[in-house]
Amino acid sequence: MRPQHADDAMATAPVVPAVRLRSVWVRYGPTVAVRDVDLTIARGTTTAIIGPNGSGKSTLLNTLSGLIRPTHGVVEVLGAPAARGSRRVAHVLQTTVANESVPLTVRETVRMGAYGRRGVLGRLTAGDRRAIDEAIDRMRIGDLVDRQLQELSGGQRQRVYVAQGLAQRAELLLLDEPITGLDLVTQETITATIADERAAGRSVVLTTHDVGTAHLADQAVLMATEVVAAGPPRVSLVPEHLATAYGGHVHLLDDGTVVLDEPHHHDHRYDDQLRG
Amino acid sequence: MPDLIAEPFAFAFMRNALAAGLLTVFASSLVGTWVVLRGMAFMGDALAHGVLPGIALAYLVGGNLLVGGALSAVVMIVGITLVSARSRLGEDTSIGLLFVGMLALGVAIISRGGAYAGDLTTILFGDPIGVTTSDLRVSAIAAAVALGVTLALYRSFLVLSFSRAKAQVLGLHPRVAHVAMLALVAMVILASFQTVGTLLVFAVLIAPPATASLLARRVPVMMAVSVLVGSLWVFVGLLVSYHLGTATAATIAGLSVFGFFLVLAGKELVTRLRRPSFPAVAEGG
Numbered sequence: 424m425r426p427q428h429a430d431d432a433m434a435t436a437p438v439v440p441a442v443r444l445r446s447v448w449v450r451y452g453p454t455v456a457v458r459d460v461d462l463t464i465a466r467g468t469t470t471a472i473i474g475p476n477g478s479g480k481s482t483l484l485n486t487l488s489g490l491i492r493p494t495h496g497v498v499e500v501l502g503a504p505a506a507r508g509s510r511r512v513a514h515v516l517q518t519t520v521a522n523e524s525v526p527l528t529v530r531e532t533v534r535m536g537a538y539g540r541r542g543v544l545g546r547l548t549a550g551d552r553r554a555i556d557e558a559i560d561r562m563r564i565g566d567l568v569d570r571q572l573q574e575l576s577g578g579q580r581q582r583v584y585v586a587q588g589l590a591q592r593a594e595l596l597l598l599d600e601p602i603t604g605l606d607l608v609t610q611e612t613i614t615a616t617i618a619d620e621r622a623a624g625r626s627v628v629l630t631t632h633d634v635g636t637a638h639l640a641d642q643a644v645l646m647a648t649e650v651v652a653a654g655p656p657r658v659s660l661v662p663e664h665l666a667t668a669y670g671g672h673v674h675l676l677d678d679g680t681v682v683l684d685e686p687h688h689h690d691h692r693y694d695d696q697l698r699g
Numbered sequence: 700m701p702d703l704i705a706e707p708f709a710f711a712f713m714r715n716a717l718a719a720g721l722l723t724v725f726a727s728s729l730v731g732t733w734v735v736l737r738g739m740a741f742m743g744d745a746l747a748h749g750v751l752p753g754i755a756l757a758y759l760v761g762g763n764l765l766v767g768g769a770l771s772a773v774v775m776i777v778g779i780t781l782v783s784a785r786s787r788l789g790e791d792t793s794i795g796l797l798f799v800g801m802l803a804l805g806v807a808i809i810s811r812g813g814a815y816a817g818d819l820t821t822i823l824f825g826d827p828i829g830v831t832t833s834d835l836r837v838s839a840i841a842a843a844v845a846l847g848v849t850l851a852l853y854r855s856f857l858v859l860s861f862s863r864a865k866a867q868v869l870g871l872h873p874r875v876a877h878v879a880m881l882a883l884v885a886m887v888i889l890a891s892f893q894t895v896g897t898l899l900v901f902a903v904l905i906a907p908p909a910t911a912s913l914l915a916r917r918v919p920v921m922m923a924v925s926v927l928v929g930s931l932w933v934f935v936g937l938l939v940s941y942h943l944g945t946a947t948a949a950t951i952a953g954l955s956v957f958g959f960f961l962v963l964a965g966k967e968l969v970t971r972l973r974r975p976s977f978p979a980v981a982e983g984g
Contacts, residue, residue: 488868508870521862525736526916535861538854539869571916591869 439502441466441595441626442487447496449482456482457493458649464642466501466594469617469627471637473660474646474668480630481517483646484597487628488514501594510540513593515584517600523573529583530568533558536590551590558589561619563612578609585613596620598629602636614639634660707941715830719894720933720951722838724903726845726890728911728925730883731904735912736860741791742779742881743904745798747888747897749775751805754892759812765837765889772885775801776878825896827937827947834894841890845883849922852879857918895948902952903929910959913966932958 442464449457457479464470472480485491486498489507498505500512513536536558537551559565562582572580581601588596598617602610617627617639629640637643643656647668652659707713734743750768757767775797782793849856855876858866866873884904891900907929908921915921936951943950 490864490867507867510870512868514868516862516864516868520864522736522860524912525857525860526912526918526921527861528917531917532861535854535858535865535869538858538871543852543855543871 439466440464440499441468441501442470442628443497443499444483444486445497445499447483447486447493447498449479449486449491450494455648457486460496460650462644462650462653464626464628466626467621467624468641469621469639470629470642470644471640471656472628472630472644472646473632473634473637474651475632475670478646478668479648480632480646481599483644484514484599484628484630487595487597488512490514508539509593510591511594512597513539513588513591513595514597515588515599515601518577518580518584521572521584525572527572528568529564529570529572529575530555530559532572532583533564533568533586533590536587537592539591539593550592554592555590558586561589561612561616562586563608576606577604578606581605582609582612585616589616594625596625596627598627600631601629603631603633634665703942704938707938712828712830713937713941715832715835716827716894716947717934717937718835719827719830719838719891720937721930722835722842723887723891723895723900724907724929724933725926726838726842726887727900727903728907728929729845729849729922730880730887731908732911732918732922732925733856733860733880734884734904735908736918737880739880739884740905741794743884743888744901745779745794745801746772746775746881746885747892747901747904748805749798749801750885750888750892750897752801752808755805755808755812759808764893768889768892769885771801771805772889776881776885821893821896824898824946824948825892825894827895827899827951830894837890838894841886844886848879848883852876856880860918895951899948899952902955903933906952906955906959907932910955910962913959913962928958929955 440463442462444460444462447457447460447462448455460483472483474480482491486493487500487505489505489509489512500509503509505512533555534547537547537555540551541547559568562585564579564582564586567575567579567583572583575583585598585601588598596617598613601613601617617629620627621641629636631637637660638656640656642654643659644653645651645659645664645668647670651668652661652664708717731743734740750771753767753769753771753774754764755767756762757764778797779790779793782788782796783790786793855866855871855873856879858869858871859873859876859880863873866876887904888897888900895903907925910928911921911924915924932954933951936954937947939945939954940947940950
């Protein structure tokens, strides 16, 4: 896939995709978490990686920021091998990853995003401060900046973490389960921001287990350890493919709505696999 | 009342003890804040006691106690990292194994050396009222290093405490930061075991930062509050121990922990007083 709206400046440069994976495998001991994935993501697009729990979608996302190194295969991000600490990639982790006993204000938390650009000692520039303020505005957390992280609701916290990612001013934004199970304001704010990022020519890759969310993306990658289907959601998320990925727990309603019967969002087979 | 305070500090040994205590509290507050926030208390405790065999060995062969202790600390840290990485055991088990092994080794060395039990007591409980000028110099250097490293690596320490994965993706070198933190903990312990003893170092590494975490809303504030709270208990502890004849290090350590519970109780009380009681409202309506 190629960018559909390459502007004049970009037209002279060779077209480098946002992400290119070639035969990527990730194993944890004897367990295969990601099996032989080939995938290309064009710049300026949004991609949803969807699948049941333990299908390898977060693992796949983690390879893009270098957090996990593939056991085999090549991961190229914006034309270079994926590496931790790349300024060009912002990775918003799941909220559960953070230690919220650290006393932090919302503004301090968002500021951390700019450390990616400045490193351990570099001074924040006026541009960094502007990016921090903009990120706070875009996530509608301006009235919360002096609040403690622990005092916020789950949705507010998620918006703080996305703002932290935006403050990094990266070209590729990775979001791990950004809107699942959160309040409407949060869902709308984050969804709108994803669209804005795309409009600004940046790329967004997110994971979700919600088919509705995946339908908002340009491309959906349906995972069940390996890629079951990839392409525009109306092509990749058809019931046959969903049935393959979710192991038959798929019901098609009369109006065409797809319902996933995934009790507690758990598939013990995959959980066991991940635990090894 | 002024005499109760002025009289003890007329003695040079009391002023030295106060200076040593305050310098230790300063360094341990900066370092202990991260220990408390990252849940590394057990690691701190293990290091505080795991330096024993190196110190004991250095004592027996007439070497430098600080170098001996530092070597012990390196063995501890490398051992814990290796056991965690090479087995399925959690870090707490690795720490426990090295902790008890090193402590046992230290006690064995001391007993084999025929040294009197007083040596072990000195290492565990220090000798705050026998502080020399050279001890004070070591404590001052440790306080300066703790401040310098905390300022230089603040972003790495902060983001690592918040989330290791986030520190990795932001390129803030969490592994280097983690090792630097452990090295700081070891340094604080070694710089003060002769003066205040490992028990008190561990107490001021944990209790004042934990007390401060109940009150502060930002990490730098937490450090400052910890320095203030810790200093207060050093001062009060010295006075109490002087007038009542209690063991100095144990008195300060005990008061620091008591202070934590005092603040916790006070905070609980304030929260209860502020919160309207729901049954009363329901009955009124």
